Amino acid sequence: MTAPIEPTPADAPRLNFVEERVQSDQAAGRHGGRVHTRFPPEPNGYLHIGHAKAICVNFGLAQRFGGRCNLRFDDTNPTTESVEYVESIQKDVRWLGFDWEDRLYFASGFFESIYGFAEELVRKGLAYVCDLDGEAMRAHRGTLTAAGTPSPWRERSVEENLDLLRRMRAGEFPEGARTLRAKIDMASPNMNLRDPVLYRILHADHHRTGAAWRIYPTYDYAHPLCDALEHITHSICTLEFENHRPLYDWVRDNCSTPSKPEQIEFARLNITYTVLSKRKLLRLVNEKHVAGWDDPRLPTLSGLRRRGYTPSAIRTFCERIGVAKFGSTIDVVQLENALRDDLNKTAPRAMAVLRPLRVVIENYPEGAGEELDAVNNPEDPTAGTRKVPFSRELYIERDDFRADAPKDYFRLAPGKEVRLRYAYFVTAKSFRTDPATGEVVEVLCTYDPATRGGNAPDGRKVKGTIHWVSAEHSIAAPVRLYDHLFGTEFPEEVPEGQDFLVNLNPKSLEVLEGARLEPSLAKLAPGSTVQFERHGYFCADAVDSRPGAPVFNRAVSLRDSWAKVEKKQQNKKAAAK
RNA sequence: UACCCCGUGGUGUAACGGUAACACAAGUGGUUUUGGUCCAUUCGUUCCUGGUUCGAAUCCAGGCGGGGUAACCA
Secondary structure (H helix, E strand, O other): OOOOOOOOOOOOOOOOHHHHHHHHHHHOOHHHHOOEEEEOOOOOOOOEHHHHHHHHHHHHHHHHOOOEEEEEEOOOOOOOOOHHHHHHHHHHHHHHOOOOOOOEEEHHHHHHHHHHHHHHHHHOOOEEEEOOOHHHHHHHHOOOOOOOOOOOOOOOOHHHHHHHHHHHHOOOOOOOOOEEEEOOOOOOOOHHHOOOEEEEEOOOOEOOOEOOOOEEEOHHHHHHHHHHHOOOOEEEEEHHHHHHHHHHHHHHHHOOOOOOOEEEEEOOOOEOOOOOOHHHHHHHHHOOOOOOOOOOOOOEHHHHHHHOOOHHHHHHHHHHHOOOOOOOOEOHHHHHHHHHHHHHHHOOEEOEEOOEEEEEEOOOOOOOEEEEEEEOOOOOHHHOEEEEEEEOEEEEEHHHEOOOOOOOOOOEOEOOEEEEOOOOEEEEEEEEEOOOOOOEEEEEEEEEHHHOOOOOOOOOOOOOEEOOEEOOOOEEOOEEEEOOOEOOOOOOOOOOOOOHHHHEOOOOEEEEOOOEEOHHHHHOOOOOEEEEOOOEEEEEOOOOOEOOEOOEEEEEEOOOHHHHHHHHHHHHHHHHO
């Protein structure tokens, strides 16, 4: 198996509670000292960042303790599942950097064994065929505070149960007509133990077993059996299954399984400004609030990948957030920072003007031009340099010029001198505005030829360095800026009777059509990521880019401390009024 | 108003009875040809009340608070 997670240094163990548990099991020689986990998604949707946590936990455990981790599809409900999901899930797990080698399993692959255990339970008098329909069963189950009442079919004979179960399997009864139930305790304070359903009749074809089965096992019944059949030692799942553990143990202990796995629960991931429930993600996709499962605003792995997230950033994030039993919500900036940390070290830099403003260097000879050396990545000396064309007419960022500059504004303003990165010092002499709107449309500057490359021989300093592109040499490309999909920190918190969709951020996508980029960007491979200096990290969209005509997605912006300063100034101004 | 789980800075995670650590956020300074990076620095009487102990975030009891659970979903 590949080993993308750094091994924990011996001097700093810092094991989470699951790792501690596994470590002590191993030390005590339980499960023969083996560690075997599994990642068991149901193929009914695309994987998201919450699954990434589970994947890192399960595969990470195996790596750390010299064990194995399986990929298993929990495909016990044919009505919601499909091969599309089976394929996307495998692709995403691999992309994240994990390898299940030859251990790919399907719950459906165990259907025959699982059925065999059902007959065993019937023979032991521990399961019975029940003729109650859904509504009646609910009524018999009781409530959270009141005990349930036994089904009238609870005391059928073993022979009758066996006969009925076999006929259920044979498809003799209509869907929903009967179920196989465990005979446990209708008065249990744990609802899961009030004779839970083991098998239901479903006249539905399965994406792998076709029409072979007319009955399908439930999760609670199939899961412990699959775990045991795969010789899983530690079955890690999320907190909402805590109350299911007694049932997990019941199934495991009452069936003659080849091994005895144990279930351990941890808190599922929540992140601010997004939703991580399959049901809600499905709605966003189906109701077209986003462009598909790989919409870059989605927390799906395919969305994050398209957005420009790297597998290593996601793994780092999962490492940092830890594993515990407290139902917490992680600030989305934690995710963004993991990406910044990764890309800062690896992403080549380039200059891109997102909202162009024309600049003319009045004392630069007309028709002249030259190429200047630019550093590809200041964090990585081996990345080398590249040539960037310079000429008399340039574009700079609209934000980098102010006719009326506030205090602490280091960029270009009338009479102020700044450095054009890797080029020259320039001083703004005048500017022209659109008579209709008053908007600045052109800035006229002079440059100091002695400052070529960006340093003044006389030692004079400038406060600001801004990026630029040559007007004639630059290329155009659409640039998509993404913001949080939801406008509120906790989108699921919604006023009575309202839907989480009310919290959708109407400005989560902004497409810039007029951006001008340095020419080297034309040949950037789709899917690769660069830093647009002073802006952020941008990925050439893997779907919409064409050879020589990239389309860019902003993965994440750079930290922007000027924005903070400016905001503070504005707040001060507002307070003064 | 049943059962289960959880409660440490703004957000997360550690400390395994011996004077609360790490990451992120926020603030302040420094460096800087990215207002990026980097460096330094500030920010918690561990939900409450009792108890055990020389000593409690850690153990016990009782509160309080949060979450989960009543699909023939997973």
